[in-house]
Amino acid sequence: DAMVIQNPRYQVTQFGKPVTLSCSQTLNHNVMYWYQQKSSQAPKLLFHYYDKDFNNEADTPDNFQSRRPNTSFCFLDIRSPGLGDTAMYLCATSRDRGATNEKLFFGSGTQLSVL
Amino acid sequence: KNEVEQSPQNLTAQEGEFITINCSYSVGISALHWLQQHPGGGIVSLFMLSSGKKKHGRLIATINIQEKHSSLHITASHPRDSAVYICAVIRVNTGNQFYFGTGTSLTVIP
Numbered sequence: 001d002a003m004v005i006q007n008p009r010y011q012v013t014q015f016g017k018p019v020t021l022s023c024s025q026t027l028n029h030n031v032m033y034w035y036q037q038k039s040s041q042a043p044k045l046l047f048h049y050y051d052k053d054f055n056n057e058a059d060t061p062d063n064f065q066s067r068r069p070n071t072s073f074c075f076l077d078i079r080s081p082g083l084g085d086t087a088m089y090l091c092a093t094s095r096d097r098g099a100t101n102e103k104l105f106f107g108s109g110t111q112l113s114v115l
Numbered sequence: 116k117n118e119v120e121q122s123p124q125n126l127t128a129q130e131g132e133f134i135t136i137n138c139s140y141s142v143g144i145s146a147l148h149w150l151q152q153h154p155g156g157g158i159v160s161l162f163m164l165s166s167g168k169k170k171h172g173r174l175i176a177t178i179n180i181q182e183k184h185s186s187l188h189i190t191a192s193h194p195r196d197s198a199v200y201i202c203a204v205i206r207v208n209t210g211n212q213f214y215f216g217t218g219t220s221l222t223v224i225p
Contacts, residue, residue, distance in 0.1 A: 006157075042117070042215035043201075043215050090157065090158060103163050104158075104160050104213070105160065106150075106157045106159065109157045
C-alpha cells in the first residue's frame with residue numbers, strides 16, 4: 001500500500017492561475033519535504049516541515065508556499081505559476097531529520113505543466 | 116559544480132550483465148542514499164549507507180568515506196531494472212539537507 005500519496009498525478013494549469021498540489025502520508029513521520037525536479041535534473045529541495053516548523057530554502061521563489069494542517073497532509077501552493085515552473089513535484093517524508101539512519105519515503109510525484 | 120557527481124550519465128546493458136554506477140561527492144556527509152526512479156514514476160529508496168557495504172537481492176551498494184565515493188552494483192541485470200538511479204547525500208551539520216546527483220539512466224535490453 002502506498003505510504004506517501006500525491007494528488008493529482010498530472011496537473012495542467014494556465015500561466016498565472018494558482019494551483020495546489022497535495023501530499024498525504026500514513027507513516028506518521030515528523031518531516032515532510034517538497035522537491036522540484038525539472039527534466040534531466042536532480043531534485044531540488046523547496047522547503048520542509050519538521051512537525052509544524054516550516055523551513056524554507058533560501059532560493060525558493062516566494063511564488064511557492066506550503067501548508068501543513070496536520071501530521072498527515074502537506075500542500076504545495078503555487079500562487080502564480082510561470083512557464084518555468086513546469087516540473088515534477090515530489091513529496092517525501094522521513095521519521096526524523098539529520099540522523100544517519102533516516103530513510104526518505106517518496107510519493108509518486110505530480111507532473112505539473114504550465115501552459 | 117554539483118556537490119554530487121554520478122557516472123555514467125547514461126548506461127545501456129544487455130540482460131544478465133553486471134552493472135556498476137558510481138557516485139563521487141565533494142562534501143562531508145553523514146549518510147548516502149541510492150534511489151531508483153522509474154519513468155514517470157516516483158522515487159524509491161534502495162539503500163542508505165554511512166559505511167561499508169549493503170546487499171539487497173541483486174543490488175549491492177558500497178561506500179568509501181575516505182575517498183568520498185560510492186558504487187551501486189546490479190548483478191544479473193534484468194529489463195525491469197531499467198530506471199534512473201540517483202545518489203543523494205546528507206551533508207554534515209545541515210540537518211536534513213539532501214544533495215542529489217543528476218542520476219544515471221539505465222536501460223537493460225532483453
